[in-house]
Amino acid sequence: MSIPKTQKAVIFETNGGPLEYKDIPVPVPKPNEILINVKYSGVCHTDLHAWKGDWPLATKLPLVGGHEGAGVVVAKGSNVTNFEIGDLAGNKWLNGSCMGCEFCQQGAEPNCPDADLSGYTHDGSFQQYATADAVQAAKIPKGTDLPGVAPILCAGVTVYKALKTAELRPGQWVAISGAGGGLGSLAVQYAVAMGLRVLDSKDYRRWSTWCH
Ligand SMILES: [Zn+2]
Ligand SMILES: [Zn+2]
Incomplete structure (x- = not known):
């Protein structure tokens, strides 16, 4: 080469x-x-x-x-x-x-x-x-699909690390702020793959009703 x-x-x-x-x-x-x-x-x-x-x-x-x-x-x-x-x-x-x-x-x-x-x-x-x-x-x-893996090298590892150090267990809830952004959308995918339940706006409305 x-x-x-x-x-x-x-x-x-x-x-x-x-x-x-x-x-x-x-x-x-x-x-x-x-x-x-x-x-x-x-x-x-x-x-x-x-x-x-x-x-x-x-x-x-x-x-x-x-x-x-x-x-x-x-x-x-x-x-x-x-x-x-x-x-x-x-x-x-x-x-x-x-x-x-x-x-x-x-x-x-x-x-x-x-x-x-x-x-x-x-x-x-x-x-x-x-x-x-x-x-x-x-x-x-x-x-490995190289175009797919490129954004994992910063955006992906950043949110993966956060989810890992949160020490949540499958079935537990996780709230991801900015979930519609670049990092957030990756975090939602990792959380689902880890068996976590990602809080969405529908759940939030239900919970805030319970809390008040
Ligand atoms: Zn970066
Ligand atoms: Zn050093």
């Missing part, structure tokens, strides 16, 4: 500045990284915040946004043992972490003070080829 030297990307030079669709170099994976040929990418509201520079943590500049990329591994660094060329992989929000601090050692890598973030401190999925730390890159099983 031949990897080109340049690729198409959406990139901005300054926060809030023009979003340019242009040719940039294909990144070379570091020893711990894989190179993903991104086939599909979701767009998250965080991408808008990163472009505008809304948050106190500065973004890398110039920056390629995006952290819901799903694609195929086309190259890997010399230290990578958990991915092979041709595997499906995703570059998600947490691109890499130090793996040595207290948070990383407790499995709370998103809280790592040195976390490297796709589409924020690390060029993300709005390009044809993106690098990701092999330890944090999402492993996607062969045969």
Whole structure:
């Protein structure tokens, strides 16, 4: 498989500045990284915040946004043992972490003070080829529908984690605020798959009658 030297990307030079669709170099994976040929990418509201520079943590500049990329591994660094060329992989929000601090050692890598973030401190999925730390890159099983899985890499894991840590049991009720939105609609699907009963507006009216 031949990897080109340049690729198409959406990139901005300054926060809030023009979003340019242009040719940039294909990144070379570091020893711990894989190179993903991104086939599909979701767009998250965080991408808008990163472009505008809304948050106190500065973004890398110039920056390629995006952290819901799903694609195929086309190259890997010399230290990578958990991915092979041709595997499906995703570059998600947490691109890499130090793996040595207290948070990383407790499995709370998103809280790592040195976390490297796709589409924020690390060029993300709005390009044809993106690098990701092999330890944090999402492993996607062969045969997975890539356009379907792309939004799972941020929107999906966000609500899945919330439902998991809520420690509800099948048959229990769950209220999902913003259930009609992007994350909410995924949360409803996960909740149903977990055997939970999702509160809808009809139930809410019945309950508020009982309560008054
Ligand atoms: Zn996101
Ligand atoms: Zn760490």
